[in-house]
Amino acid sequence: MTDLNGVDETAPLQSYEEAVNWINGLIPFGIRPGLERIERLMEMLGNPHRHLKFIHVAGTNGKGSTCAYLTSVLRECGYDVGTFTSPYITKFTNRFQFNEQDITEEQLLEAANRLHPLVAEIAETELGSPTMFEVSTALAILYYAKVTYPDVIVWETGLGGRMDVTNIVTPILSLITNVGYDHTDVLGDTLEQIAGEKAGIIKPGVPVVSCVTQPEVIEVIRQTAQQQRSTLYLLGEQFMYEVSRADIAGQSFSFSGPFRSMELEITMQGEHQVANAAGAVMGLEVLRQYMAFVLDDEQMKQGLRRTFWAGRMELVSREPRIVLDGAHNPEGAETLARTIPGLYRYRKLNLMMGMLANKHHEAYLKHILPIVDTLILTEPDFRRKMDAGDLLHIVEQLQLSHAKPELEIIVERDWRSALDLLQSRTEAEDLGVVSGTLYLISDVRAALLYQTDSEKGW
Numbered sequence: 001m002t003d004l005n006g007v008d009e010t011a012p013l014q015s016y017e018e019a020v021n022w023i024n025g026l027i028p029f030g031i032r033p034g035l036e037r038i039e040r041l042m043e044m045l046g047n048p049h050r051h052l053k054f055i056h057v058a059g060t061n062g063k064g065s066t067c068a069y070l071t072s073v074l075r076e077c078g079y080d081v082g083t084f085t086s087p088y089i090t091k092f093t094n095r096f097q098f099n100e101q102d103i104t105e106e107q108l109l110e111a112a113n114r115l116h117p118l119v120a121e122i123a124e125t126e127l128g129s130p131t132m133f134e135v136s137t138a139l140a141i142l143y144y145a146k147v148t149y150p151d152v153i154v155w156e157t158g159l160g161g162r163m164d165v166t167n168i169v170t171p172i173l174s175l176i177t178n179v180g181y182d183h184t185d186v187l188g189d190t191l192e193q194i195a196g197e198k199a200g201i202i203k204p205g206v207p208v209v210s211c212v213t214q215p216e217v218i219e220v221i222r223q224t225a226q227q228q229r230s231t232l233y234l235l236g237e238q239f240m241y242e243v244s245r246a247d248i249a250g251q252s253f254s255f256s257g258p259f260r261s262m263e264l265e266i267t268m269q270g271e272h273q274v275a276n277a278a279g280a281v282m283g284l285e286v287l288r289q290y291m292a293f294v295l296d297d298e299q300m301k302q303g304l305r306r307t308f309w310a311g312r313m314e315l316v317s318r319e320p321r322i323v324l325d326g327a328h329n330p331e332g333a334e335t336l337a338r339t340i341p342g343l344y345r346y347r348k349l350n351l352m353m354g355m356l357a358n359k360h361h362e363a364y365l366k367h368i369l370p371i372v373d374t375l376i377l378t379e380p381d382f383r384r385k386m387d388a389g390d391l392l393h394i395v396e397q398l399q400l401s402h403a404k405p406e407l408e409i410i411v412e413r414d415w416r417s418a419l420d421l422l423q424s425r426t427e428a429e430d431l432g433v434v435s436g437t438l439y440l441i442s443d444v445r446a447a448l449l450y451q452t453d454s455e456k457g458w
Contacts, residue, residue: 013112023136034163035163049141052153053153054153054169058160060178074152075099076300078294087439090310099150111147114142160194160197161176162201163197170203173206174230175210175280176221179198180331209233210233210279221234222234238257241253251266252264269339270335270339273313313325316445319428320426321346321426333365333368340371348427349371353376354385356439362394369404370402370403370404372403376410376412378415378440379413415444419434
């Protein structure tokens, strides 16, 4: 039975808002690595993921940008592309894209209602309730397998790889951007342990591309690829890049791989984005060479040039100049600290930052403090936020050895007030930067760009 708006009045969820609230209501079930619940859910749906082609992307940093490069180029070359990413910057629907457009609210509601009784059924078993991320992943598979039918799906891991729920798929290509210290509470305390989890996306016979650089990480990736009889394309060995230009307008670089060399351009900032682009290009070259993907050179170049990923070295305001960057771990901070002074000229650098409570903040601050003149510590509007006072304590311990002598520190727990401070203190010749957890970046970006429908979340 449907009402005048076409809504099924017998469905458990009656609106988009109800559907999102139901999915987010599963958050208390936590992050539970393992594939048992998603496998059960897929079996109940007839294993629709087995009929889809995936490019599986894992890594500590750069996953989202790499997914954006892959999506943009494949779209430019005429392919229908699904893109599943997390977290989202603006709205829950951002996570499920088809041809760079969000799933509609109606489509999300329909898929959620299809899943609702199945989730309830599994919750009554020994497996317990599927988690928020498991349901989101199942929803993505339903959307692609039953509604949009993309040629290929760019498929980002949520956390790690080996036991991540996205690892239920067997892709046509695996791509590991890099490995650093993040989510150590789940993935392990050493780079080798974390690399072992990321390498878990490598499947038997499926080619893998990686931009990892640390010798101990390379060894883990190499051994895993050998065990799985997968061909490995490694940055610095099978392919490489050299930057020829880097400025506010973008970057030019030479790419050389096993099949050919090319001169390419991107508009995203920072050498790490060149590495991400090079990894994506190597992956696309494998698809072109061995899987009959038709990728025209000019269309590939245009796809790279037009790639954009919100909240990554993004200049969102010119008066005052404010840059957003979701650097939230030591590797991200190191990249940010190297990129900002090379890209911008300024008198003072004012940095606003807020973090979650489960990150390596001491190592992060060691990288970032040397370039900062004014530090505004705040708190993201999120349940696992780190207290700004605790962050201040870490800064004070590092101040003598890692900060400028004249560093000014301000604690403002309310992020809106902190943003007002950043804007008022950043004069014409200064630069303001907002960094830290993407939950903070999302809110700040929505405020600066006047986005009234921002939802933000994991």
